[in-house]
Amino acid sequence: MSDQDAMRQGGDTLLPPVFNAFCDFEGLPRECAAWPVSESHSGGGTQTCLRDMHHSLRTAAAHGRWHWPERPVVFISDPHADAESFLRSLAAAGTIRRIDRGPRDFILTGFGQRARIVVGGDCLDKGPSNLDMLDALAALFASGAEVHLLAGNHDLRFMLAVQALTGPRCPLTEHLFVRMGRKTVPLLREVWDRFPAADLMADLPDEATCRTRIFPGTDWEARFPGRAAAHLSQKAIAKELTRLRSKQDQFDSEIAKAGMTMRMVYAAALMCRALFLDPDGPYAWFYARMDMIHQSGSLLFVHAGLDDAMCALLAEGGAGAVNARFRAEARQDPFAFYFGPVANLVRTKYRDTDKHLSGTGVRTLHAQGVKMVVQGHVNNHRGQRLLAKRGLLHLEGDVTLDRASRLLEGLPGIGTGATLIHPSGDIVGLSSDYPAAKHFHPERPSWNEAMA
Template sequence: MSRSALAVSRPSRDPHVPRYQGAEFCELPLPQTTEPWPKHKRLRDAAIEDYDASLRELRYRIGERPFVWPNRTMYFFADIHADADAWRRSLIASGGVRWLGHADDAYELTREGKRALFVIAGDCFDKGPSNLRLLRAIKILIDKGADVEILAGNHDLRTLVGLAYMGRKEPRFAHLFVRMGKKTMPLFEELRREYLEPDDASELSEAELHELLFPDERWFAEFPGEAEGLVPDKKIAKELKRIREKMVELPQKCEELGLSLAHIHRAAEKARELFLHPGGEFHWFFERMDVARRWGSFLLAHAGVDDVTAKLMARDGVFGLNTWFHRLLADDPFELYHGSVGNTFRTKYREIDHPFTEAGVRDMYEAGIYGIVHGHKNIRRGHRVLMREGLLNFEADCSVDVNTRRVEDIGGLGYATMVFRPDGVALGISADYPHVKVFEAERVFPLLTIA
C-alpha cells in the first residue's frame, strides 16, 4: 500500500475564515466555522424582533440593482468606545495584522492589510476604560503605513464641540459643554492623571464655574426659538429635558470620581490644547475626520441618512456631503450636530430623527448608492444585514467595549469587525456569534460588478 494511501487526511481549512495571526493575544476564541449570511429564512432575536432579513427579501427588494463592489479589501470597525483591548482583538479578528506581543504596537500589517482600507466608523470616545490609549493605538496603525479612514461618530463630535465652545453663552452654544455629559468625565480624569498635578485646578469659584459651563434659565427660554425649523419639535422637547438631567448628572459624576468642577475645567482646558491646537498630540484625530465615504455602491457612515443628505449626494456626491460637514464644523457646530449632516452620525430612524422616505431612497439610487455600512446600534448576536426603506444595511456589532457590555448585561470581552473582500464576499466576525457570517453578493445581485 502506498504511503499516500496510508496518509491521514486533514480537514480542509474554510477559505472564508480569515487567517488570524497572533490569535494567542486575542484572549478570546476566534470563529473557525462559517454560515451563510443571511440565511434563507428571516431570523429573529431574543426580543422577537427582526434580526437578519431573509435572502429572498434581499433579492426581491434590492437584487435588480446594478451593484458595484470594490476590488479591494476593506476592514470596517465601529463604536470601539475607548477600549484599546477591544481594538486589538478586533484587528486580530480582521486578519489585517500579525500580532507579535502584548504591547499596543507589537504587530505588523499582513500582506492583505498593507493593501486594504481600514475604516473606523465613529465613536472612539466615551464609555470605555481609556480614551487616550485608544487614540494612541489608532495612531500606531496609521504610523505603520495603513490606509485609515476615520468617520465622525456622535460621541466624537459631542466631545469636539463641547471643548471648542466651552464657556460660550449664545443660545446655540451654551449647552454644548454640558451636552458631553457624564460619559466624558473619565476623559478629563485621564487627562489629569497623565498631564496635570493633583492640585492643578481652575482659579474660578464653583459658582463662577457653574455660571461659565452650564446654561442658565434664559437659555431654556431661548433655545426652542433658535432650534425651530432645524430640529424637530419632539426633539427640542427631549433636548431641553436631557440638558436639565445632564446638569444634575455631571456634578454627581465629578463627585464620584473625586473631582470638583475646578478640576474638570482645568482638564478641559488641557484637552483643548491637546485636541484643538495644531501642535496638540491628538489634533490629527479630528483633522483627518470625514462624515462619510463612498465604497462602490455602499455609503460608509456612523449611523445613516435622511432625505436632505440623500438629495445632496444625488447632486454633489459624497464629496459634497463631506464638504458641507467640514464647513459646518468650522462655522456652525449647532447646525452640524442637530441638522441633517448630524443625522448621518446620530439617526436611529426614530420619529424624532430627520425623516428618510421614499424620496430619499430615490435620490440615493440616483447617486448609485444602494447600501449603507454603519454602526451606532447595540446589537447582541453579531453583525446583521437588513433592508431599511429601499437600502441594504450592514449593521456592525457595536457592543465591543467592556463597559457597554457590562451595562447591557452581555458579559465578557468583545471584538467585532466586518471584512469586505475584493471577490464580492463580506464577512461578519464578532465575539457574540460562534461562526463567521458569509455574505456572497452574487447570491443577491445578479448584475454585480466588481471593479
C-alpha cells in the same frame, strides 16, 4: 456554492489567519455559517422584515450589478475608548500581529497591508482608555495601512462641547458640555491625569464660578426653545429639554465618582481644547483625518444613516462633497451643525425627530450605484445585523466592543468583532458573541430564494 466552498473564492480566505499572541480569542468563531437573516439578533426577525430586505435587494439589482471593493475591507465601529477591544478586533480580522500589550505594539500582517480598514466612528467616550484608543489608532495610521476614519456622534459631541464651553456663551450652546453626560467623564479624568491640566488651575476662578460656566444658566430652559425653533421641531425641543435635565444629575454624580471638582473639570476642558482643537495639538490629527462617509463600490460606509438632503448631495458631488461640507460646517455654529443634515449622518436612527429618508432618497442612492449602507451606532449583542431601513439595505456593524457597555448590558469580557467585505462580494460578520462567522452574498440566487 456552500459557505465552506466560498472560503477560498478569489484567492483570499473569508477568515484570514489570526495571530494569537497577547490576545485571548476564546469564543471567537473560525468557521462560517449562512447569515441567519430570519432571526431578530441577525436580521429583522419577522416575515415582513424578510420581505422588506428581499425587496431592497431586488430594487437595488434593477439598477445594475453590485460593484465590490477592489481590495478587502475591514469595518470596525464603536470601540468607545476600549483600546484593547479595538486591537483584538484588528487582530481577529487578521490585519495586525501584536508584539506586546501596549496600544502601539503591533505590526501589519500581509492581509493588513492589502486590506482597507474603515473605522466607523465613536472612538471616544465610555472608557476605559480614551487616550490609549487614540494612540492605537495613530499607530494604525503610522503603520502604512489604508485607514478611513469616520465621525461618530460621540466624537463630534465631544468636539462641539469643548468648543461651546471655551467659546462665546449663548442659549443654543451653553448646555452642550453637560449634555455629553457621564460617558465623557473618563476622558476628562484621563486628560487630567496624563497632561499638565493642573498647571491651568492658578488662572481659574473659584469652584462656584467654574460650575456656573460649565452648567447652563438657571433660565436656560426658558431661553432655549425660542432660539432652537429655527433648527428643531417642538417635539425635538421637548426631547432636548428632558434629556438635559437627566444629564445634569448624571454629570454631577459621575464627576464626584471620578474624584474631580468643577475647577478640575474646567481645567481638563481647556487642556482638551489644546490637545484636540488647536492645529498643533498632539491629537489634532483625530479630527483633521475624520470624514463623514466613505464609498467603496456599491457600499456606503457611515456611522448612522442618511436623509434625503445627504442623498442629493452625494448624487451631486460624491462622497467628497459630503466630506467637504462636513469640514466647512463642523467648527462654525455648533448647535446648527449638530442638529443639521450633515451631523444627522452620525445621529439618525430613522426616528420621527431625525431628518427623513424617503423613497426618493433611496432611489437617488440606487441610481448612484449605492446598494447597501454599512453602519455602526446601533449596538447589537449577538454580532452584526442585516435589515432594510426605509427600503435601503443596512448592515449594522456595532457589536458592542467596549467593556463599559458590555458590563451595563450583561455581556461578558472584552468585545471582539469586525465585518469583512471581500472583492468577491462575500460579506462576513465576525463577533465573539456569536458562535459562527455570519456569511452573506447579496448576489447569490440562494439568498434571494431564501428570502422570497
